[in-house]
Amino acid sequence: MKTALLLGLLSAASAAEPVTFERDVLPILNSHCLQCHGGLHRKAELDLRSITAAMTGGESGKAVAPGDPDASLLWKKIAADEMPKNPIKVSAEHKEVIRRWIAEGAKAVQRSSELVASDKPRTAEEIAKLIDDAIDRRLAEAAIPASPQADDGEFQRRVWLDLIGRIPTRAEAMAFLGNASPDKRANLIDELLARPEYGQYWARLWRDRVAVPIGAGEDLKGQYTGNFYKWLAEEFNKNRPWDELVRAMIAAEGEDPPIAFIRQCMDDGQPRAGKLAASVSRRFLGIQLQCAECHDHPFASWTQDEFWGLAAFFSRTAKVEHNPKKGENRKGIYDTVEGPRKTRFGLEPLERKDGGAVVIPVDAGPAAGGVVAAKYLGGETAQLDPKSPTRQLLAQWLTSPKNAQFARATVNRLWHQVFGRGLVEPVDSLDPENPPTHPELLDSLAGELAASKFDIKHLLRGMLLSRAYQRSHVALAENEPDKALYSHATCKVVAPEAFWECLVLSSGGDPDKGAISGASGTTLGGRSGFLKLFDTDEMDGAPSDYTQGIPQVLTLLNDAAMHKPNRLIEQVVREKGEPDEIVTRLYVAVLSRRPTEDELQTVRPFVIERNGTMDAYQAVWWALVNSPEFAVIP
DSSP: HHHHHHHHHHHHTTTTTTOIIIIIIHHHHHTTTTTTTTSBBBBOOOOOOHHHHHHHTTTTTTTTTTTHHHHGGHHHHHTTTTTSSSOOOOOOOHHHHHHHHHHTTOOOOOSSSSSOOOOSSSOOOHHHHHHHHHHHHHHHTTTTOOOOOHHHHHHHHHHHHHHHHHOOOOOHHHHHHTOOOOTTTHHHHHHTTTTTHHHHHHHHHHHHHHHHOOOSSOOOTTTHHHHHHHHHHHHHHHOOHHHHHHHHHHHBBBBBBGGGGHHHTEEETTHHHHHHOOOOOOOEEEEEEEHHHHSSSSSSSSSSHHHHHHHGTTTTEEEEEOOOGGGGGOEEEEEEESSSSOTTTTOOOOOOGGEEEEEETTTOOOTOOOOEEEOOOOBBOOOOOTOOHHHHHHHHHOOOTOOHHHHHHHHHHHHHHHHOOOOOTTTTOOOOOOOOOOOOHHHHHHHHHHHHHHHHHHHHHHHHHHHTTTSOOOOOTTTTTTTOOSSSSEEEEHHHHHHHHHHHHTTTTTTTTTTSOOOOOOOSHHHHHHHHHOOOOOSSSOOOOOOOOOOHHHHHOOGGGGGGOOHHHHHHHOOOOOOOHHHHHHHHHHSSSSSHHHHHHHHHHHHHTTTTHHHHHHHHHHHHHHHEEEEEEE
């Protein structure tokens, strides 16, 4: 997936643009060379995963001589088709990329390990301008025109679903469509950010990402996940800074609500240090470090020592049982001197050494038995006091304003959520070898997040005010191939729980009070029954990926709840009017927009032929909620 993305960026780049290792060369090496010269295998001691390793070379000496392709062993082997050894050779086009890269000095994308944050945060309008300037500049360089701005119907459906995971009611949608104020979009953004559903929706997103047990887990009744959701919804609505929330999750103790993050990574009754290291790095730093658990990462420069060095911070995290007879008055998750006990089924805790170092476990590949010091990922080693909590130290380091990776990963996730793809894609692959599409923009927004003291609403407000966010999803002939430069909006799939709430609202019901209006006792009646069938999406899948299948589609088409006149149908018919007026009410209630003239011409004869009965309008409603438009965020 990463290779396809970077090759796509390469094809869109200007020929005059300098070739860089990460963006242009690494995808070619990934396809042809890393099988033998990567993290799993390093024939002749040559590692080509990173610019540093490539420059170091192997047993035959340096592989790259910057500025001189003819003196570079890498180029000579590839140019003569001596490498790779398999029949699939490097194409002439890609050979020229490698030759140009070396001839131009073998450049790499330079990224700072620290953020540059201003003393004073920008206004939301200034953030929007920052975004638009960066997006427009790249579009101009690539000679790709931008689609026009979305109309009011498309915009309001998008922003409601992106911010609170619901569509507006018919009254709310009509009020926005009829509002002539030039500030109505900015006002709507502010109104939605202030609604309690904002915190509830974003808490759901993060609950499913960080508080749902991995593998066996230990929350079969949903107690800890439920408490976590309530806590996080309240904190989001208070606009508590994101760095504080992450520190609370990582350093939580006892049975406090944020402890669900630790409990997601339990096996056989005890927290697992390796799982926690993988979860922390992926969720909060955007790094899939689990690929380095048993060997160095095959496609990035992360090492096995770095994986277990991070896991060392969790080596003493244990589940404690209340036992006054043995002097234990606590219950829940704590960092203890002894660490977790051996479990019933023989799972061993990490063996610890002086200063917090740990021994690589027996099931972790050829390096098993090696001693690894506790180490901040990509940073310095740490001396851990066995009598003091160690997760707090990790939480403070990870969320520090000086930790550029944390701020960049947070920005990338927010951008991914509202724009449909990350500035770095995949969203959890912020490796040095996988550069952003807009590196300066990512760094600027990360600095802005730190300057605002990790105010999520502040950054979201700026993103949603931008022209880039408010563009139509309808592509032009000239920008249709563009998938990475934001010339038009990306349609995102409505997640199952949000979809259920939209169904309830579009039937005239209240998702906070009950089932789909008029559908008591049916398959689609309640939230839990709906989610059992429809909740098939992955936590970090692309927002544009449709994960439903035939059972879900057939249910929406055929379930009894979809064929009974509901409260909305009763209301719009009771208000009387010509068929076009009643159909317009249905469109506004279901799709948040008025129908086009072509749509009215299609529906009008269908309704008139059936004498404008309740069943005729119910059939129109059924067609609208089963349309592709209802299933997506435009």
